[in-house]
Amino acid sequence: MTNAPSIALPIPLPELTTPPPIPGNALRIVALGGLGDVGRNMTVLETQGRLLIIDCGVLFPEDHHPGIDLILPGFEYLDDRLDQVEAIVLTHGHEDHIGAVPFLLKRKPDIPLIGSRLTMALIEAKLKEHRIKPYTLTVKEGQREKLGVFDLEFVAVNHSIPDALAVFVRTKAGTLLHTGDFKMDQLPLDGRLTDLRAFARMGEEGVDLFLTDSTNAEVPGFTTPEREIAPAIDRVFRDAQRRIIVACFSSHVHRVQQVLDAAQKSGRKVAMVGRSMLRNMGIAAELGYLHVPDGVLVDVKKLDDLPPDKVVLICTGSQGEPMAALSRMANRDHRIEVGVGDTVLLASSLIPGNENAVYRIINGLMMLGADVVHKGNAKVHVSGHASAGELLYCYNIVKPKNVMPVHGEWRHLVANAELAVATGIPRRNIMVTRDGGVVDLVQGRAKLVGAVPCGYIYVDGSSVGGTTEALLKDRRILRDEGFITCIVVIDAATGKIASGPEITARGFAEDDRIFDDVIPKVEQALAEATGNGVRDEYQLQQIIRRTIGGWVGAKIRRRPMIIPVVIEA
Incomplete structure (x- = not known):
């Protein structure tokens, strides 16, 4: 049992032991x-x-x-x-x-x-x-x-x-x-x-x-009252020359209400994009938590019939989620094509850990010519x-x-x-x-x-609980460090190399010919192992992995995933 940690010098959680019976x-x-x-x-x-x-x-x-x-x-x-x-x-x-x-x-x-x-x-x-x-x-x-x-x-x-x-x-x-x-x-x-x-x-x-x-x-x-951001949202609507695209959480009823009210005052029509946004706002409106002004809400399919300066879209993706509508717009993978003169309003705070993803979206939208308004440059969220x-x-x-x-x-x-x-x-x-x-x-x-x-x-897709930290580590290595495969054919009778080593690398800036220098080292390590009676495929794979890994770490300063393949013939 461990006593409560001091606030000034907190004890890391791993030092805590299994609790006694209650x-x-x-x-x-x-x-x-x-x-x-x-x-x-x-x-x-x-x-x-x-x-x-x-x-x-x-x-x-x-x-x-x-x-x-x-x-x-x-x-x-x-x-x-x-x-x-x-x-x-x-x-x-x-x-x-x-x-x-x-x-x-x-x-x-x-x-x-x-x-x-x-x-x-x-x-x-x-x-x-x-x-x-x-x-x-x-x-x-x-x-x-x-x-x-x-x-x-x-x-x-x-x-x-x-x-x-x-x-x-x-x-x-x-x-x-x-x-x-x-x-x-x-x-x-x-x-x-x-x-x-x-x-x-x-x-x-x-x-x-x-x-x-x-x-x-x-x-x-004290946290700023919600009402105080209404003038900033009205200003965005007043100054926007073309379409306005508002990104917020799909459950932020108050923010959507403010956008609907601003759209009504400016004579714009609003369409909602994204399944969760449509579902949640539909529920909120049905229960009376969201008040939709008459004639303001339209189906997204009808936007093409409206002039750009009369259009507002409300979508998800304010936290840079890769599959959300705003991210797909920034990547030109959405039916809504963001262009010069459009205004994108990010009506949300940054959740810690999402900063890089959000700034990537902001940069991508600005590269397409959009004016991006967010909490960092305007009072559009509390x-x-x-x-x-x-x-x-x-x-x-x-x-x-x-x-x-x-x-x-x-x-x-x-x-x-x-x-x-x-x-x-x-x-x-x-x-x-x-x-x-x-x-x-x-x-x-x-x-x-x-x-x-x-x-x-x-x-992870349809898997719940099947993905482990080890698997995520492998994915990070593949993403950040690349991978190397090494195929060797061993003669089953003599234990000698019959073919290979054949090395293929992905995710390296260097030409594949740089790996020619490690092939003799792999051959020597395998010859010594088989000469000492090692025939187990797993053991030979580990020898290849250690040999290539040591060489790549010293020569290229990388720690790639190494996939050795040993075939007996």
Whole structure:
């Protein structure tokens, strides 16, 4: 068992040991995702032999995940315990909080899902594509539900998607308040404020453990209200000479609403591009969260009949996703051809890790002649997360006994912890950990007691969990270092080389003739091995790999994948 790490000198998670059995009077919190990454959020609560899951999201791959579509939380902790799960509570409808639900329900389809009206509609549509009919319970702010040993109360919070909820969990072992993703916008577009009165009431009752959003903990002050970006969007619409292409998250209802309103004022027609955008905005409009002005929305097929200065497209791809509409436009692989005079508006913040992909898209669009407007050069987006000033308010209102920062990279978690310290919460009561960390709450005192296995689960085409780190390493080597094949035919009777070595290389700037220098070395190494009685093909392949690898490393300063082929004839 390892004590909770100091915030100033955090102990790396690998030093944590396997947690002991949960005490009978404890509430155990297991972080299966969302700590150390901005994504794949998932927290498991355990008490009296029953489990409650809060959120179940995906992480989007970065450059060092070649070929990967999505990354899931580490489900292995739950594999033999799914019968103990009371429900999955979903705080809001963003992919990093709901995207992994279909993959978990494929293991046990009858786990109930709980969330707000919009969140349930979005997850039900997603599950329909996976042919899963879920058990759902729609809740709203102020509602209280008892699920076995867990007593839940839901609290309104505002975020960059409507209908977000925090959840207050009462158990015999203690109480826990999980904010989900939130901010304290005092002028929300939908008029739905974060319910600080409920936070204060729960604080007066007693919050034993406070799990709070860390994403903007490094940002001083307060997050800008959504309403303040409307003038910047109106300015883009006023100045644009030809088409306007807006890229944002497919679930960002508030931003799409602002674009629709700006289009109506400027006399433009709007078409939505992308399956997820069409699906999500259709759901939002049907439920009344998105108000589409009459006559503004048109089918994308009708755009060719409209003059360019009367057209707006709303699409996905604001994070540089390679298969999203905007990326394909930048690569000239889409029916919409971006050209000189078009204006592209990136109405989103950069998710950490996506910077290079986004800047590649910006550069590609500008090379095609488009004017690209983004958060770096105009006030066209505000964050959906509470900044440091708002987090300080929350700590002072809730007055929690213990704190566990969630949702963010390590730097965000540490910054959030320091805010808690500044409000008077003792460092020893602040649990900073990464995915896999296990915290026990016993008699009002939280303690980091160990860690459970919590590796990435990769979605790679139709394969879920089959892709390993070793396979990804091979892909990275193939991408970055190239590969060499070496074919040798060995005489089965004499053990001598009958043909070869024949070397072929790919991914090298040097001419193939440079490898002529290593052929005698391979011949000598094989002759010595066979002379010593080595005939096993695998052993001979390893000799070839070591010989070529050593030579290439010293001569060319590369570490390619080497594929030796030994054939007996």
